[in-house]
Amino acid sequence: MIPTITAFANSPDRGKGQARDMRVRWALEEVGQPYDVRLVSFAEMKQPAHLALHPFGQIPTYEDGDLALFESGAIVLHLAERHAGLLPDDANARSRAIAWMFAALSTLERPIVELGMAMLFERDRSWYAERLPMLRDRVRTRLGELSRRLGGADWLDGGFSAGDLMMVTVLRRLHTSGLLDEYPDLAAYVVRGESRPAFRRAFDAQLAVFTAASRS
Amino acid sequence: MIPTITAFANSPDRGKGQARDMRVRWALEEVGQPYDVRLVSFAEMKQPAHLALHPFGQIPTYEDGDLALFESGAIVLHLAERHAGLLPDDANARSRAIAWMFAALSTLERPIVELGMAMLFERDRSWYAERLPMLRDRVRTRLGELSRRLGGADWLDGGFSAGDLMMVTVLRRLHTSGLLDEYPDLAAYVVRGESRPAFRRAFDAQLAVFTAASRS
Structure with a gap:
């Protein structure tokens, strides 16, 4: 099962990697967990389907089987607790x-x-x-x-x-x-x-969304 | 070993329980963990001894044996992970x-x-x-x-x-x-x-610091 995160369809930072999905992408890359991305528009973020995932109508969210999470800090901690590489053993x-x-x-x-x-x-x-x-x-x-x-x-x-x-x-x-x-x-x-390297991969992935959107 | 937290010697909220030690006191009361409190003045909070515990010179801190923690969220999570009562089993x-x-x-x-x-x-x-x-x-x-x-x-x-x-x-x-x-x-x-009841006990404990300070 590959988890799915959400990110801006049109990031206001124009791909500088300052939106909060960047943290989750980076964590996923650090622990080597593949993921899917669902892009949401600003209008979609305030619709019931997205609000069911994120009570405050923001990105990112994280879905993995029965689990739906919001808040970038909580998602990164969830990943860090379940994979090696982001928290010390001691x-x-x-x-x-x-x-x-x-x-x-x-x-x-x-x-x-x-x-x-x-x-x-x-x-x-x-x-x-x-x-x-x-x-x-x-x-x-x-x-x-x-x-x-x-x-x-x-x-x-x-x-x-x-x-x-x-x-x-x-x-x-x-x-x-x-x-x-x-x-x-x-x-x-x-x-x-x-x-x-994990940061670079995450950065390039979020930038690709923006450059693709610019071309369309 | 009883953990020690820090709190304001003279809380700016005059005992209304809005300082961030209240969260840690409440969590400690919910899980039934006795604790000691060390009161610090605003001047002491910016001295090297306190900055070694809290890089940003604030309260609360948490000391338990070899462990020193800062940030109320981190301290409450630390307690919730080690005691029953603050996080579900699932x-x-x-x-x-x-x-x-x-x-x-x-x-x-x-x-x-x-x-x-x-x-x-x-x-x-x-x-x-x-x-x-x-x-x-x-x-x-x-x-x-x-x-x-x-x-x-x-x-x-x-x-x-x-x-x-x-x-x-x-x-x-x-x-x-x-x-x-x-x-x-x-x-x-x-x-x-x-x-x-745990909130009440925590609230009364932080209020007692202020009423004691007012009398002195």
Whole structure:
């Protein structure tokens, strides 16, 4: 049985791999699990058939036999628990890797998405120019703390884990902000993740959707 | 060995149980695991000793023998995996309960915290009155979707789980906004969570820290 994930039929990032299916594709590639993709339009995402899979009408979802899951973090963790390669064997190290997954989503992604939302939706509002530096400083605070903890290591806690996978995909959302360039060690950390063969395969697969859509 | 968690020495919510140690206390009470609490001041949270436990200088942390964890979601999941009572036995139901934990933190808490941050830190800014309705509408979108999925059930997916525990604590952060009153089923869901004996014990324990601090 090959699991099926959903992804944007027309990704708003035009194939830069910043949509959340990228995390799930990358995890599937890391563990060597083949998968099918069902593309959904923005209209379809808010229809009953998709809402039955994802209560908040988003992507990605994950279907495998009787199981339907939503939330990229939950899907990646589900895969990591059932295949070798994304979580360490040692029980304590495993719990710490999962803590980094939550940190990526709760502590880093929150200010990064807030900045991204402002750049997307509030650029023409009267307050944008005054508010932007505050949002950028909030992200800088977290990046500084993350950089200090990374401390020159290759990965957050020992070998590459699902925690790094989530963190790299969250940090990649900063590319248009220029903020990552202020932290060369974090920029190198992201490149390290992007250089993994599984990342490349996942990236190429999501890009192929966009280039195919552009041609049609 | 009794685990030790950290909590605010002077919680900014004045004992309303909205700080993130509440989630961990509640989970510990649900599974019947005694624990110790170490209170930390805001200054101590940014010192090296605490940063070694929590890279982002926050609470709660969790220490149990050789293991040190941070991120409330990771700590609750760690407890739920090692004790009965917070995750179903069925493998698929277990993965779905974990998906609700991620949904609470990634999809609900993000707009709720964004609204809360604005109410706390941007109330005297020129844009506050104009921006507030937008933030409240973002929260309403998620509450409407959550209400539709709950569909009159007691809990999000079968029996009470760690997913409900996280969701109830996230929704409790809306109390001062008045938004929960617009969704009577969600308000009742929160009350259902707050009525659990384990919640009451956890709430009383965190309140006792504040009332003790007020007297000193």
